[in-house]
Amino acid sequence: MAMAIFDLDNTLLGGDSDYLWGQFLIEAGVVDAEAYRAANRRFYEQYQAGTLDIREFLRFALEPLADNEPEDLYAWRERFLREKIEPIALPAAFELIEEHRLAGDTLMIITATNHFVTEPIARLFGIEHLLATRPEMRHGRFTGEFTGTPTFREGKVAALEEWLAEYGRDLAGSWFYSDSHNDIPLLERVDNPVAVDADTRLTETAQRRGWRVMSLRF
Numbered sequence: 001m002a003m004a005i006f007d008l009d010n011t012l013l014g015g016d017s018d019y020l021w022g023q024f025l026i027e028a029g030v031v032d033a034e035a036y037r038a039a040n041r042r043f044y045e046q047y048q049a050g051t052l053d054i055r056e057f058l059r060f061a062l063e064p065l066a067d068n069e070p071e072d073l074y075a076w077r078e079r080f081l082r083e084k085i086e087p088i089a090l091p092a093a094f095e096l097i098e099e100h101r102l103a104g105d106t107l108m109i110i111t112a113t114n115h116f117v118t119e120p121i122a123r124l125f126g127i128e129h130l131l132a133t134r135p136e137m138r139h140g141r142f143t144g145e146f147t148g149t150p151t152f153r154e155g156k157v158a159a160l161e162e163w164l165a166e167y168g169r170d171l172a173g174s175w176f177y178s179d180s181h182n183d184i185p186l187l188e189r190v191d192n193p194v195a196v197d198a199d200t201r202l203t204e205t206a207q208r209r210g211w212r213v214m215s216l217r218f
Contacts, residue, residue: 002173004100005160005186006127008111008118010179011196012093013085014217017121018061018113019044020084025064028076047112048199050181054112054152059144062135065116066144073116073142081120089124092216097125100175110160110176110186112152116142131159156186181205 009016022040025031039060046052065073100107108129109122115132122130133152136145149159164170174190176183181201187193195206195213206213 002103002105002175003108003169003171003190004097004103004105005108005110005174005176005190006093006097007176007178007180007183007196008109008121009113011177011216012090012097012109012125013121014088014090015084016044016113017085017111017117020088021080021113021117022061024076024080024084028079030068030076031064047180047182050201052152052182054150054155058114058133058146058150061114062142062144062146065135065142070141077116077120080117081124085121085124089121090216092218094125096177096216097127101126105175106169108163110151110156112150112156112182114146129163131156131163153182154185156183157189160186160189178202187211 006012009018019040022036026033026036043052043057043060097107106129107127108131109127110131111118113132115134118130118132131151133150134147136143136147149155151159171190175192175194176187176190177194177196178187179196179198179202181199184202184205193211195202195211197215197217198206198213203213
């Protein structure tokens with residue numbers, strides 16, 4: 001069985017779940033609107049530019065988890081999934097996933113967005129395996145820190161290699177679908193790299209290297 005690996009934000013989704021979670025928290029009155037909106041936008045622009053400091057961003061992104069009760073967080077997450085995510089889950093993404101499922105491929109999402117936000121989104125797409133940065137929990141509460149390898153840029157490669165070693169798998173015949181130049185390190189590792197609705201830098205790289213280019217937004 002080959003691995004069929006998918007980036008999440010702006011690949012399977014017609015938007016960025018991390019950014020939208022921040023917007024949801026603002027709209028729900030959970031965080032200070034002005035300060036959080038400015039920081040959320042700044043980090044998103046850094047991500048697009050390829051200059052994001054993932055550890056600095058995670059301190060920002062995980063702080064609301066530490067500041068609130070878990071039962072409130074899980075209730076908000078259910079609303080977030082209904083209100084922000086389900087409307088941008090791309091129909092063509094479900095079709096692509098089903099093609100790989102019928103081919104017998106092992107399905108996986110690897111995303112820089114943290115596991116708390118993305119766990120229910122992976123379930124929405126029917127994908128069992130999810131590699132995402134893990135927020136730390138102690139005594140039933142989030143601490144605002146993370147554990148393990150942040151799944152961003154080369155961190156996605158490292159996390160995937162750890163998973164492959166644990167499960168005795170390899171990347172023979174593998175696929176990876178992504179929109180972002182930040183994912184070039186992992187795209188270079190698979191047999192079938194695919195640029196999906198890609199940013200300019202990834203589109204140029206894909207064309208230069210003869211990678212497949214496609215859209216799920218139709």
